[in-house]
Amino acid sequence: xxxxxxxxxxxxxxxxxISYGAITFLLSNMRxxxxxxxxxxxxxxxxxxxTGGWALVIGLVPALLISPLALPIVVPLGFLLLLAVSAVDDxxxxxxxxxxPVHILAVALVLAGLPExxxxxxYPLLLVAGVWMINLYNFMDGMDGLxxxxxxxxxxTLGLVGAWRGDAALAGACALLVVGAAVFLRFNWxxxxxxxxxxxxxxxxxxxxxxxxxxxxxxxxxxxxPVLVFLPFWLDAxxxxxxxxxxxxxxxxxxxxHFYQRSALRWGVKKTLYGELGIMSVASILALxxxxxxxx
Numbered sequence: 001x002x003x004x005x006x007x008x009x010x011x012x013x014x015x016x017x018i019s020y021g022a023i024t025f026l027l028s029n030m031r032x033x034x035x036x037x038x039x040x041x042x043x044x045x046x047x048x049x050x051t052g053g054w055a056l057v058i059g060l061v062p063a064l065l066i067s068p069l070a071l072p073i074v075v076p077l078g079f080l081l082l083l084a085v086s087a088v089d090d091x092x093x094x095x096x097x098x099x100x101p102v103h104i105l106a107v108a109l110v111l112a113g114l115p116e117x118x119x120x121x122x123y124p125l126l127l128v129a130g131v132w133m134i135n136l137y138n139f140m141d142g143m144d145g146l147x148x149x150x151x152x153x154x155x156x157t158l159g160l161v162g163a164w165r166g167d168a169a170l171a172g173a174c175a176l177l178v179v180g181a182a183v184f185l186r187f188n189w190x191x192x193x194x195x196x197x198x199x200x201x202x203x204x205x206x207x208x209x210x211x212x213x214x215x216x217x218x219x220x221x222x223x224x225x226p227v228l229v230f231l232p233f234w235l236d237a238x239x240x241x242x243x244x245x246x247x248x249x250x251x252x253x254x255x256x257x258h259f260y261q262r263s264a265l266r267w268g269v270k271k272t273l274y275g276e277l278g279i280m281s282v283a284s285i286l287a288l289x290x291x292x293x294x295x296x
Contacts, residue, residue, distance in 0.1 A: 004163070008172040011063040012179050019059030019183045026051045027193055034090045036195055048192060050090050053200015056180045057083060063176055069169055071113065075210060078109030082134070082206055086198040103131045103202070110210050116217050130209040133230075136237035137205030142256075143264055144192040145273045150280060151181035151204050154229045157284040158211055158221070161291050165220040170211065177207060190269045222296040228287040232279045236260060 026033070026049060035047040085102045088094055107130035111123060118126075141147040159174025187194045196204070212226035227234075236259045244250075244257065256265065264272040290296035 004168050004171065007068045007168070008175060011067040011172070012175060014066065015059040015063035015176055016179050016183055017059075018062060019055050019180055020186070022055035022058045023052060023183070023187050023194060026055060027187070034197060036197075048195050050195040050197030052184050052188060052194040053090075053196045053198070053203060054087065055194075056184055056196075056200055057203060059183070060176060060180060067172060067176070069173055073113075074109040075113040078106040078113075079203060079206060081109075082106040082202055083199055086202045090197040090199055100131075103134050106206055107131050107134070107209060110206065110213065114213060114217055126213065130206070132238075133209050133234070134202050134205035136234055137208065138198060138201040139237045139240075140233045140258065140260070141196050141201040142258065143260055143273065144190040144269055145185060145188055146260060146276060147196055147201055147204065148181045148185040148188050149273070149277055150230070150233055152178050152185065153277075153280045153284055154208065154226075155181070155211065157229050157287055158215060158226060160288065161225065162215060162220050164291070167215070167218055167220050170215050170218065170220055174211060177204070177211075190273060221291055224296045225287045225291060228283055228290070228296075231283045232276060 030051070031049055034050050036050045037047050038045055081102055085094060085099055089099065104127065107127055110130065111126060137147065140150070155174040155177040159171045159178065162168075162170030162174060184194075184196070184200075188196070208226065208230060212223065215221055215226070216223050240258045244255070249255075256262070260272055260276060263275065267275075287296070
């Protein structure tokens with residue numbers, strides 16, 4: 001454990017300091033940049049900047065550079081492409097016909113960087129699942145505190161499993177994401193002053209894909225573990241999408257029909273967030289129990 005902190009304490013502190021400073025700067029000096037203007041589908045009433053993801057990335061990059069984490073070049077390249085199109089989308093709308101191919105390419109690059117090759121049929125399956133994870137993270141980033149909480153709890157759980165398995169690299173990568181999420185939540189808790197935006201939400205979705213697949217291939221856990229950990233996100237997003245498709249609605253358009261949105265409209269954002277935190281905690285505990293019992 002001492003060796004872990006010797007290698008990872010400096011990156012974690014650097015991330016926290018830079019991301020906190022970046023958010024503070026964006027809110028005080030560039031508050032009018034990339035504003036999320038409220039409309040009839042929004043869960044907020046006043047314009048809020050969607051540059052929180054930018055601050056998270058600004059902190060993550062130097063932290064990763066001084067960390068002991070080593071990744072195949074295709075993996076950061078996938079993140080770079082995704083961040084480029086998503087950051088532009090935060091500033092001005094980018095058509096799905098442009099965004100979607102980039103999502104596919106980003107996931108394909110992560111798959112290309114896996115340490116071991118897979119049977120051919122895994123690749124289309126994981127490609128579809130990965131692209132869906134990127135988009136559902138974006139869909140579920142619609143309420144104060146929700147995506148940040150899922151990030152903190154989800155990656156904390158996977159990081160604990162990695163630490164228990166002796167995988168310091170996976171544990172360290174997850175710790176960086178948890179610290180970044182905690183800094184972001186300081187400004188995104190209900191009454192949020194800043195949102196993740198597309199750059200933040202899509203990057204976190206791809207991070208969930210990468211950590212899940214690398215942890216699986218490194219023998220830290222079975223795929224059932226990340227599936228269970230992120231259950232509160234993918235189940236809500238998937239069931240909502242299917243319901244909208246079956247009812248003939250324009251499923252690709254923004255809406256307020258997710259379970260968490262309908263719950264927030266009825267019970268309020270804070271009560272809904274606490275309820276979601278409870279569900280996330282149960283999912284994480286169940287995942288840890290599966291690992292401890294040798295079932296995943």
